[in-house]
Amino acid sequence: MKVMVAIKRVVDYAVKIRVKPDKSGVETKNVKMSMNPFCEIGLEEAIRIRESGLASEVVAVSIGPAQCVDTLRTGLAMGADRAIHVESMAEHLHPLNVAKLLRALVLVEKPGLLILGKQAIDDDCNQTGQMVAGLLNWPQGTFASKLVLDKEKQTATVDREVDGGIETLCLDLPAVITTDLRLNQPRYATLPNIMKAKSKPIKKVSPEELNVQIRSDFEVVQVSEPPKRKAGVILSSVDELIDKLKNEARVI
Amino acid sequence: MAMGPILRNIQLHKPWFSLHHSSASRFISTLVLAEHESGQIKSSSISSVEAAKSLSEDNTISVLLAGSGPSLQEAATHAASCHPSVSQVFVAESDKLKYPLAEAWAKLVESVQKTGGYSHIFAASGSFGKNILPRAAALLDVSPITDVTAMSGCHQFVRPIYAGNALCTVRYTGESPCMLTVRSTSFPITSGARANAAPIHQVDLSTFGEDVLDKSRYVKQSSQDTERPDLGNARIVVTGGRGLKSAENFKMIEELAEKLGAAVGATRAAVDAGFIPNELQVGQTGKIVAPELYMAFGVSGAIQHIAGMRDSKVIVAVNKDSDAPIFQVADYGLVGDLFEIIPELLEKLPEKK
Numbered sequence: 001m002k003v004m005v006a007i008k009r010v011v012d013y014a015v016k017i018r019v020k021p022d023k024s025g026v027e028t029k030n031v032k033m034s035m036n037p038f039c040e041i042g043l044e045e046a047i048r049i050r051e052s053g054l055a056s057e058v059v060a061v062s063i064g065p066a067q068c069v070d071t072l073r074t075g076l077a078m079g080a081d082r083a084i085h086v087e088s089m090a091e092h093l094h095p096l097n098v099a100k101l102l103r104a105l106v107l108v109e110k111p112g113l114l115i116l117g118k119q120a121i122d123d124d125c126n127q128t129g130q131m132v133a134g135l136l137n138w139p140q141g142t143f144a145s146k147l148v149l150d151k152e153k154q155t156a157t158v159d160r161e162v163d164g165g166i167e168t169l170c171l172d173l174p175a176v177i178t179t180d181l182r183l184n185q186p187r188y189a190t191l192p193n194i195m196k197a198k199s200k201p202i203k204k205v206s207p208e209e210l211n212v213q214i215r216s217d218f219e220v221v222q223v224s225e226p227p228k229r230k231a232g233v234i235l236s237s238v239d240e241l242i243d244k245l246k247n248e249a250r251v252i
Numbered sequence: 253m254a255m256g257p258i259l260r261n262i263q264l265h266k267p268w269f270s271l272h273h274s275s276a277s278r279f280i281s282t283l284v285l286a287e288h289e290s291g292q293i294k295s296s297s298i299s300s301v302e303a304a305k306s307l308s309e310d311n312t313i314s315v316l317l318a319g320s321g322p323s324l325q326e327a328a329t330h331a332a333s334c335h336p337s338v339s340q341v342f343v344a345e346s347d348k349l350k351y352p353l354a355e356a357w358a359k360l361v362e363s364v365q366k367t368g369g370y371s372h373i374f375a376a377s378g379s380f381g382k383n384i385l386p387r388a389a390a391l392l393d394v395s396p397i398t399d400v401t402a403m404s405g406c407h408q409f410v411r412p413i414y415a416g417n418a419l420c421t422v423r424y425t426g427e428s429p430c431m432l433t434v435r436s437t438s439f440p441i442t443s444g445a446r447a448n449a450a451p452i453h454q455v456d457l458s459t460f461g462e463d464v465l466d467k468s469r470y471v472k473q474s475s476q477d478t479e480r481p482d483l484g485n486a487r488i489v490v491t492g493g494r495g496l497k498s499a500e501n502f503k504m505i506e507e508l509a510e511k512l513g514a515a516v517g518a519t520r521a522a523v524d525a526g527f528i529p530n531e532l533q534v535g536q537t538g539k540i541v542a543p544e545l546y547m548a549f550g551v552s553g554a555i556q557h558i559a560g561m562r563d564s565k566v567i568v569a570v571n572k573d574s575d576a577p578i579f580q581v582a583d584y585g586l587v588g589d590l591f592e593i594i595p596e597l598l599e600k601l602p603e604k605k
Contacts, residue, residue: 016555017414026418095386096395119537123413125398127386130354134390139468140354142383145530157471162379163484163539165474165531169353172467181520181537182530217395217426221408224419226562232583234574238596241568244584249566251488251545252512252602 001112001173003046003055005080006102007039007062009071010122023222026122035071038117040078041179044186045147046115047079054149055112057081061105063098065089069202076197077189083202084109090214097214099131104210106136111174113156118143118178129178139171143180149173280406281312283368283429285361285375285384287352288317291326295485296376298334299436304374305337306439307403313337314368316455318344318352318360332449335441344455351470354384359464361388364455370429371406377433377540378484389431396431397422401438406430415536415559436484437542437563476531483532486515488545489561491534494521495550495571495590502527504594505549511601517541519557535560549590553578570594 011017012032020027035043046058060075062068063086072083086101106114114136119126133140141147141158145166148157154173159166161180189197207214235241245252282304286297297315304313315331315338317324328343342364348356361384365373373388375381377399389396402410407424409432424430483489490512492505502522509516517534518527534541536559546564551557553569553576561567562581569582570590579585586593 011414013556017417019418026414094395096390096393099390121415121536124415124536126382127389127396127398130383130386131390133354134358134387137465139465140383140387141468142354143379160379161530162383162473163531164476165529167473168471170469170471175467182524215426217424218397219423219425221421221423223413224421226412226416226419229562229567229581229583232567232579232581232585234579234585234587238586238593238600241584241586242597242600245545245566245568246602249545249583251566 001055002057002059002109003049003113003115004059004061004106004109004111005039005042005046005075006098006114006116006128007043007060007071007075008036008117008120009033009062009064009068010036010120013037013121019223019225023224025220025223033067033070035074036117036120038119038121038179038181040186041181041183042115042117042177043075043078043080044184045177045179046113048184049113049149054151059084059109059111061086061102063088063093063101072202073197074189076200076202077194078187079193080200082200085202085204086207086210087204088207088214092216092218092220093214094217095125095127095131096217097212098128099135100212101207101210102128102132103135104212105205106132113174114138114176116176116178118180129176133176136176138174138176140176140178141169141171142178144177145180145182147177147183279371280308280310281368281370282307282314282372282374283361283364283370284313284315285357285373285381286315286317286331287376287380288319288324288327288331291323291330293317293327293331293334294376295441296378296436298441299439300374300376300434301335301337302441302443303400303403303434303439304372307372308406311337311372312339314340314342314370316342316344316361316364318346318349318357320345320347320350328452329449332452333445333447336443336446338450340450341452342455343452344457346457346460348461348464352380352384353468353470354387355465355468357384358387358391360455360460362391363460365392365429373429373431375433377435381433385431385433392429392431394426394429394431396433397424398433400432400434412559415555416562417555417559435540437540474529480509481513481515483515483517483534483539483541486541486543488512488514489517489534489541489543489547489564490514491517491519491546491548491551491561492522492527493519493548493551494525496522496527499527501591507598508547508594511598511603515543517561519551519554548578548582549594551578552576553581
């Protein structure tokens with residue numbers, strides 16, 4: 001079985017982003033970029049599945065401009081076997097467009113499992129995995145905190161982090177999984193693996209070759225800063241805190 | 253009886269609802285995908301009705317519930333009188349919908365949309381809505397919008413990006429239906445229940461089973477603590493972070509919450525370390541809360557945690573590190589040892605009313 005993992009290049013999670021003064025977007029020039037943390041977790045899971053003998057190959061996929069190749073190289077260094085870059089300069093590659101491109105790739109590559117991060121930490125959409133699953137008519141296990149594959153039964157038992165706690169589902173393969181934080185701890189790429197990664201193949205494909213038309217359904221009107229909270233005060237005792245909460249803030 | 257004619261009749265003849273729209277405005281109608289529990293519609297779904305009302309005063313709002321058994325019909329009765337803006341309630345009863353599986357729900361939404369032709373479809377932005385709505389949107393070939401916090405017109409919305417460090421105003425230029433998940437904390441329920449109940453209709457599911465994917469099976473769910481106030485709605489939230497150091501120590505947070513009649517929250521670090529279960533995680537990828545009072549103990553204030561509580565009215569932070577980023581969002585801060593401060597608070601706080 002092949003496992004395909006979709007990965008996205010995003011602003012690094014530790015960066016304090018700045019909104020552009022003209023409100024057209026967020027400043028991303030000269031800002032540190034990394035693999036989306038949820039995508040890293042997805043790739044780690046795929047590699048572990050291959051290491052346990054339940055899959056033969058891990059294919060990493062990324063959709064976007066030329067710099068996606070950097071993220072794919074990191075993925076190859078972590079342990080993916082090969083990579084595919086769908087090159088697209090489209091300003092806003094909305095989840096529906098990404099889902100259609102991933103579906104097209106799935107129909108070519110025929111993996112038994114497609115893994116995505118639950119959400120990208122830039123747009124925080126949390127949609128793509130669900131949309132690909134719908135387009136493919138595959139079962140979906142979103143927000144996965146545990147994944148157990150059964151080779152004989154060809155099923156995936158997924159523990160999902162939901163509002164009420166943990167929900168367990170059993171899905172027939174092929175299936176789409178989106179990762180949540182606690183699924184695993186991704187490995188660091190070791191130096192030997194980084195060197196090996198340089199010779200692993202990255203295939204380039206265009207949306208046209210996949211027969212997908214990128215359609216724009218949104219216009220960004222503006223990007224602004226959230227309302228600022230007024231500055232707080234450091235108090236000197238519990239008595240003072242209780243007094244402020246009771247008499248100033250009036251919340252207790 | 254086919255669903256189509258019934259729906260069309262309802263949209264034209266509503267005695268308690270007058271349609272005022274100029275020839276230039278489009279007919280706005282919203283389908284709210286609702287959740288229910290123990291025979292009641294969930295408050296997050298009622299917030300979605302509020303959100304639909306804020307979209308347009310002329311919005312015809314229909315609520316869709318699904319499941320099986322008597323508690324479903326009870327929930328429908330509750331939904332029919334939960335908010336004055338609800339025009340009708342649709343109930344889809346089927347074994348295939350016993351659990352909120354995305355595969356069945358997405359097919360249900362596709363079918364109800366094809367019959368009802370709604371201009372908008374809403375769901376609350378929790379694990380149910382986020383799991384189901386995008387899949388349904390893909391079946392309908394439209395782009396959904398997640399986690400809307402404000403509406404400015406029927407097709408213009410505000411949503412947080414970059415963990416809420418920026419707000420993006422987007423105009424939807426795609427086809428109908430416009431599908432959104434809405435953040436409940438941004439649309440508090442302002443209307444009370446109503447005297448006259450909206451009509452309840454059973455959705456015709458005679459052809460439903462045929463193309464619903466049978467490849468996803470519910471196994472089990474972890475049991476929840478229902479004694480404490482619900483984290484999403486509580487007036488006061490007391491959160492513990494890594495600074496609590498152990499699951500045993502977390503009991504202090506629970507005691508304080510008990511004293512204040514508050515819900516308990518946790519940071520990712522606390523959940524990862526096993527101090528507390530995942531459903532109490534507050535943050536960018538956990539629960540978003542906006543209580544009147546948020547008290548954070550031993551919480552450093554990572555960007556991702558702030559994302560989940562920055563809209564709280566009053567924020568209190570207790571941490572022994574005066575440089576902890578949490579103090580930048582706190583209204584009141586105490587730099588000190590939480591192991592001394594919490595017992596002192598327990599001693600001195602007034603009993604909850």
